[in-house]
Amino acid sequence: MKFVSGDLAKTRDALKKLLPAEDILTFPFRAAGGLDFCAVFADPVTDKELLGEQVVRALLPYDGPHRAEEIAKRVTSPELRIERTLEGLAKEVLAGNPVLLFSDMDAAVVVGTKKLFLRSISEPSTDIAVKGPREGFIEDVKVNTSLVRRRLKTEELRIEMLEVGRRSQTTVALCYLEGTAADGVADEVRNKLREIDIDFVADSSYLTHFLSARPYSLIKQVGSTEKPDIFCAKLAEGRVGLLADGSPIALTVPYLFVEDFQSSEDYFVPAYRATFTRLLRLFALLVAIYLPAFYVAAQLFKLQLFPIRLLLTIAGSIRDIPFSPSLEMLIVLFVLEILNEASVRMPKYVGMALSVVGALVLGETAVSAGFVSTPAIIIIAFSGIGLYAVPNLIEETSVVRLAMLLIAGSVGTYGIILATGFILYRLVTTENFGSPLFAPFAPTVGRDLRDSVLKYNMGSLKKRPVSIGSPNRRRMK
């Protein structure tokens, strides 16, 4: 570790050697008392106007001692720090904070005049609520922590700033409520974050791999949300949250599978309505996963599963189809996945054209040409819609749907049953941060069932979920 020396030129050169990039600039100026200063800053991420206003203008009349603490008192920025190591200075410059060097210095002054390029706070496209707050997290961790702080005005809220990533040095805010967060979870998360040895963290989703007990499992083990109200509600239940700089997606642990069937809106509408919509989401997801598989299995292995009239209709529509039922369904599914992928990536103005091409040309023409049958298109369309009823599980459920379809085409309904049993077994035996993923169903936690697929009135939810393991059980008197 190298320390700053009293020689301004020497320190400046040493710092420039550490930061040879061309966008690292220096700005020398002399104060009225004859003291030489040099501001070193990263051009693209430093607010030069603030630097001029709060630092240069403030120090021009300076005629005091050559001591960092005295100089810092004259600078009008509210965010100041004294730094003595060259490595520390380099880190601050890269973070957008200019450092102020001067002749005969004992230490350098770091000034917080970072330039922020922020998009405005808007409603996240993945979590839209008709009733309730519409704010969403953005890419700046400080703004995000302020959104959290605004909702949780308690001294128990802890926000610890950690750095992850050798090169990106991404700031990750570890948030929890002291005394409410499950015992040991914050420590465990902190330790896991410190152990991460990766050069670049582009998004908070990079961290999920390191926070999962079974990192290679298909099963999701870390919760995520883009909305501060949900994030704060989860902290208040006893979870620990993570906000990564550069990512609008916050992570929460421990994660329960049932979380993704809950929406923030469920808490703003009457309980009966919330229960109904949760059941609807569950039904939609089950239909999305199993409908194509059972349709294929029934056609191939057990025609009795269809009512006789429906069977006649299906028989009529598949009569001239050149593919086997499973291949036909796979083709339609792949077309849907490709259309979905393309519509997400392509410019919005092409989206309308894509809908026309997808729905009319591919759908209508493929049926009339006899490539695929109408029931297959209806089933895949229904399945596609159903999958989006639980948007947070799309990555997992789309893979499960494909797997079920392949199993149904090769082994039939019994294969689907076994695969379901296997998935359920994996779900119930997965634990993360001490909480069973499939709680409150397995293990059954009677009280927690009140806010699972069912939703009781607020008056019945006086205690925090047992499954999370919060030491502070009561949340309402």
Added chain:
Amino acid sequence: MSKISPRQLYFFLACVAPVGKLVLLPTHLANIAGNDFLYPLLVQYVIGAAAVFCTLLLVRRGKTLPVLLEEVCGKAVSRILCTLLSLFLFYATLVPLLEQKTFVQSVFYDTLPSLAAFAPFFLFAAYLMAAPLERQGRMWDLLAPVAAVGLAGILVLSFGSADYGALLPAVSMGFKSFSEGTMSATSWFYDSAILLTMLGKVEEEKGIAVKGMLFYLLGGAAVGLFFATFCAVFADTAVNQLFAFSKTSKYFAGITVLGRIDYFFIFLLAMVMAFYCVLPAQAGVDLLVGAFHKPRFLGPAVAVLLAAAYFTVSVSLDYRFGELVKAVTSTSFWVFPVFTVLAPVLLLALRGGRRES
């Protein structure tokens, strides 16, 4: 993974264990005991409940079966006894396994499927057998409501076509049929032997033995109701109705309009059955691992070997399943009470292995 909770154990006894008795046993008993087929079932459940009670009394000692035996008879004898119990459990798996196979082939496929249709089951079985038994507890939390909904659904769909008058006269076949039925039904009642392997892995609770027994009898009552409904639907033709729970509800009036909606409930029960039919083997592997203290190596190795052995047996006995059932139920039926009734009673009588106060 934590221990099996008493609730999970009760769920197993009341909801999961009965599912294994719904496939061939009703037809088998109807064949032997005619209208009197409920009496052998009643006797088996009373004996089974007593055995469950005795086994669950041992839970209070807080020790696993190998440790319990080791303290009384020494390490070598303990290992021999545990191996014998494991072998029995592997043997007990045979009937439900082949029962499941023939059930799947007949009910889930319009035409006889290839062997590949049932082959994935052995992968599933190998995976389960290699896993610790404690994990099963959480699965019972989930399987219990699934089994309850499955059985209730089938019963509800069947009531409309049931004529309970077909159960009369209540006593018609005589003692010989009754005793024959009782003896041959032993092959389906091995739950207390499975419980033996769970000793030391179940959380203690006051009155666990009594509650366990009552939940077991509750499950028995559900099986009895199903048997009665099965007989009420098919009357004299019940003896020809293999795979009872897949057929009882097929006369539901709404099927012509809605299709075989009863298959939804059959699927639910089939999933529970898939777990239940692997359970004895899983318990056996877990016991061996506990007795020989080599979990990393022994568990997966025995699980894979067993799954391969079961696969070979199922392939080689493809068309001789009836003969196997006959052999098990009429010639080696006596093995079952030795391990399911006698073993818990003897263990209870043993002075050693009691927890120090």
